[in-house]
Amino acid sequence: MEIPLAERIRPQKIEDYISQQHLVGPQGSLTRQIANGIIPSLIFWGPPGTGKTTLAQIIAEQSDRPYYSLSAINSGVKDIREIIDKAKASGGMFTARKPLLFIDEIHRFSKSQQDSLLAAVEKGWITLIGATTENPSFEVIPALLSRCQVYVLNSFTKADLEQLLQRAIVTDTYLQKKDIELQEVEALLRLSGGDGRKLLNVFELVINASPSGKIVITNEMVLKIAQQNTVLYDKTGEQHYDIVSAFIKSIRGSDPNAAVYWLARMIEGGEDVKFIARRLLILSSEDIGNANPTALIMANNTFQAVTTIGYPESRIILSQCVVYLATSPKSNSSYMAINTAQQLVKQTGNLPVPLHLRNAPTKLMKELGYGDEYQYSHNYQNNFVLQEFLPDEIQNTLIYTPGNNQRETQTREFLKNRWKEKYGY
Structure with a gap:
């Protein structure tokens, strides 16, 4: 199948949507807004694979509105202006069928790119729906954020993920032809990390790699196939930011064991050695600062060294620096001082x-x-x-x-x- 399983079973109606009952349940905010036909500009904030894109598509479908979609990874101001011009030409501000513009990963837009949306949102030419895995308080400009309602999407629970697997087996025409028994699902759930899309991707991989006949899903089988065929760290995708976050927080929390583990995850995933070293350089000042000024010198020397040497030897230098920073006394006083001073200036x-x-x-x-x-x-x-x-x-x-x-x-x-x-x- 050329179309991924996650796309094939994507819900088309709000009633079919799994999880996020605070938004799409009988008394959910979005349920009422869709029923009333009054959709404000929205920001969906939540972990990857929790259905942000699906929700946007359902809103467009059930409210019978023109729907445009952009990804902040490969779109710019020119693309935004083209869609806004189309919306204005369709008389969007004078009709209840105001066009919806969905922007995936809106946190990756620069300030100027986000600025280009302001007039269209404020004057009612479009209804904006942005999706982000990052805190919009920090990643979306205040002027745009003030014009949007922020809805938080939660990670899928174990029950949600199990329901997703059952739905895939029952509703997907390709899987319906297979004789599948879910004997054990813990490995599938663990590999998904709460990401519904990743769960379905791994599940489909396991099904396609299994011999014909009855397919009995066990933890051992899943791990064997997944470890042979998947990379559990995507340095160009959303999980990239989750692992970097865990890495930084482990060092900040003075746990060298966890810090080196997350470092290994990044190294095994092929992360750019300079990216890791830059993060250590920032952390040495933000989280250690004058509690140990040598930390900044250590991190800077590490950056210079790994830039010269590269992999595989740089893993040793990175590990030394990570352990040093994790076991160093911590202080964010300089970081807090500049934040306070900048706020005072504003x-x-x-x-x-x-x-x-x-x-x-x-x-x-x-x-x-x-x-x-x-x-x-x-x-x-x-x-x-x-x-x-x-x-x-x-x-x-x-x-x-x-x-x-x-x-x-x-x-x-x-x-x-x-x-x-x-x-x-």
């Missing part, structure tokens, strides 16, 4: 630099008071003098808080001796 805007901190390269600037009353720190005891460095409107604002570790405890004492009365260290 809230307060372009505050003027205090006069005493301004540069005065010209006579006019000096006459205007630029640089007046600035106190040169090295002229004072311990190279320090108490003075104001923040704009007047945000004086005494605490932005950096040292972490609770040996090195930053020393930092806290240093700051307390100088800034206690101002910042409260």
Whole structure:
């Protein structure tokens, strides 16, 4: 069969949809919206293989609307504008049959690409349905997010996945011709990782690799066939991000065993050695920072080394670095400080630099008071003098808080001796 099993048995009606009862059950939000014919712009957020695309297609079918589909992987602003022009030409904003535009993996669109959707969504030319495996709070621009309702899709439960297998056997015309017995399904469920599409792909692989006659599905049989034919890490697909996430969180959580395991998963899957090293470089500053400044040096040296050497020897260098970072003291204080500072800038805007901190390269600037009353720190005891460095409107604002570790405890004492009365260290 050229068409994959997951596509052949894709539900066409909301009643046939498995799982997500909070959305598609009798009292589900989407069920009521489809019944009323009032569909707002939506963002579906959930793990891969939980039916985001299927839901979009069902909504379009049952609401009898024109349906356009794009993938953020291979589409750009030109493609978006072409569809918007078609929607405008069809008079979308003046009809109840407003066209639906489904964008898969919308988190992969750049800011400018997402910006190109704003006017069409706001003016009602299209109804947008975006699908993402990433947190839309971080990956979808605020202006677009504010115009959409976010619906969370949950991973399939064991019961959901078993029901999916039974449906495939009963409803698919190809599998109906087979004599299939599901004696054991644990291996199938484990390999799926809660991903319905992956479950059906592995199941179909096992069926096609089995000899003719009665097919008895057992865990041993599934693992033997799957390990021969499948790569359980797709470096170009959605699982890529899940494994990287587990990798980073294991290091952040100071578990070298789990960290090296996820590293091995990426290496065995053929992940780009520089991608792994870049992630370690970011983590060394974000999650360790000044609790152990050497971590950044270690990660940078690792990046340089593996870039020069490549596989297979780079696995040893990566492992050394991963173990070092995982067993290092942790602090996200610098990361939190820049987040706080950026948020403060967004809230307060372009505050003027205090006069005493301004540069005065010209006579006019000096006459205007630029640089007046600035106190040169090295002229004072311990190279320090108490003075104001923040704009007047945000004086005494605490932005950096040292972490609770040996090195930053020393930092806290240093700051307390100088800034206690101002910042409260």
